[in-house]
Amino acid sequence: MHSRSVLLSWGCLTACCLALGCDKPAPVPAPQTAQSKPAPPAPVRIELPTDNRALYESGGEPRFFTPTGPDFPWTSGAFGCVRNSGTRFHEGVDIRCLVRDRQGEPVDAVRAAAPGRIAFINRSASASDYGQYLVLLHEVDGLTVYTLYAHLREIASELRPDAPVQAGQTLGTLGRTAKSPIPAERAHLHFEVGLLGSPHFDLLLHRWYQDPGPNPFGNWNGQNLLGFDPAALLIAQQQAGPAFNMRAYLAQQPSLCTVRIHKSSLPVVTRYPAMVQGAPGTSAFEVDLNPQGVPLRIRALPSSSGQFKRGAYELVTVDEALEARHRCNKLVFKKGRQWVLTERGQRAVDLLAFAPGS
Numbered sequence: 491m492h493s494r495s496v497l498l499s500w501g502c503l504t505a506c507c508l509a510l511g512c513d514k515p516a517p518v519p520a521p522q523t524a525q526s527k528p529a530p531p532a533p534v535r536i537e538l539p540t541d542n543r544a545l546y547e548s549g550g551e552p553r554f555f556t557p558t559g560p561d562f563p564w565t566s567g568a569f570g571c572v573r574n575s576g577t578r579f580h581e582g583v584d585i586r587c588l589v590r591d592r593q594g595e596p597v598d599a600v601r602a603a604a605p606g607r608i609a610f611i612n613r614s615a616s617a618s619d620y621g622q623y624l625v626l627l628h629e630v631d632g633l634t635v636y637t638l639y640a641h642l643r644e645i646a647s648e649l650r651p652d653a654p655v656q657a658g659q660t661l662g663t664l665g666r667t668a669k670s671p672i673p674a675e676r677a678h679l680h681f682e683v684g685l686l687g688s689p690h691f692d693l694l695l696h697r698w699y700q701d702p703g704p705n706p707f708g709n710w711n712g713q714n715l716l717g718f719d720p721a722a723l724l725i726a727q728q729q730a731g732p733a734f735n736m737r738a739y740l741a742q743q744p745s746l747c748t749v750r751i752h753k754s755s756l757p758v759v760t761r762y763p764a765m766v767q768g769a770p771g772t773s774a775f776e777v778d779l780n781p782q783g784v785p786l787r788i789r790a791l792p793s794s795s796g797q798f799k800r801g802a803y804e805l806v807t808v809d810e811a812l813e814a815r816h817r818c819n820k821l822v823f824k825k826g827r828q829w830v831l832t833e834r835g836q837r838a839v840d841l842l843a844f845a846p847g848s
């Protein structure tokens with residue numbers, strides 16, 4: 491129909507020109523060639539946020555990661571159960587500074603790791619363990635991904651929430667701000683990459699704690715940001731080249747456990763529909779979680795077992811070997827011969843499943 495109506499109007503135009511002595515040649519539509527089609531946008535990739543690129547060099551880790559002290563190995567600045575003899579989790583990487591001023595303070599520029607928009611800025615150095623920090627959101631292969639830049643010495647004054655940012659745009663200066671200031675020699679950028687947690691985080695805080703205290707960070711509180719290993723991601727992305735796909739990367743990660751959630755809708759399904767296999771609108775979902783509680787795969791189930799009441803979380807499987815390697819995260823616990831979700835595990839699922847009134 492469309493092509494026919496175009497033909498009719500061209501016919502009319504030609505006839506009108508003949509009748510009125512139109513001296514302009516009839517316009518000819520440009521032929522649709524492969525060259526005239528707009529090029530598809532380049533896929534969004536996460537890049538290193540400072541000039542320190544030692545992560546990509548063989549044996550460069552000690553020049554990339556900032557350890558927790560002079561007597562600690564570089565691994566204490568990496569992601570995972572690397573703190574307090576492996577009992578405490580570090581949800582990002584601590585990137586070494588390269589350049590200092592005469593007073594010994596860092597001057598490295600911190601740049602946006604990808605194009606996106608500003609989600610949150612905290613300019614109060616003493617309000618958070620992150621010090622002055624900033625959160626960006628990026629659309630990567632169908633997923634909304636956050637990056638977080640913490641302990642900044644300063645944040646560029648012109649930056650405002652919701653403003654767009656270009657890849658590589660200067661966000662501020664690497665620093666050592668925190669609730670308890672970081673020693674000058676340990677100045678570093680704490681950098682995170684991950685998925686978003688609950689859209690109702692303040693309500694969850696009141697559900698978890700009798701008196702949670704003020705939360706000036708809203709949904710951009712670190713407890714509501716589901717980080718995965720930025721160094722592993724950056725290396726995998728570089729090795730895969732143009733074939734890299736963030737969704738496939740996450741889907742290929744090993745899962746600590748599978749949790750069946752007996753609900754017909756979940757905020758995480760609304761937020762990340764591209765992760766869901768099967769048709770939503772059913773009565774339960776299975777979510778594969780990594781050891782830090784990041785959802786990797788979500789399956790909509792055709793029907794829910796009547797054994798569980800609506801809203802229940804059912805722990806279906808646990809990878810015991812993986813659990814042993816990530817014990818500090820403590821999402822699951824073996825009670826007798828049966829694995830159960832710990833309180834921390836329940837909270838990790840709450841971040842994906844809780845909705846007010848449900």
Ligand SMILES: [Zn+2]
Pocket residue numbers: 580582583584680681
């Ligand atoms: Zn850190």
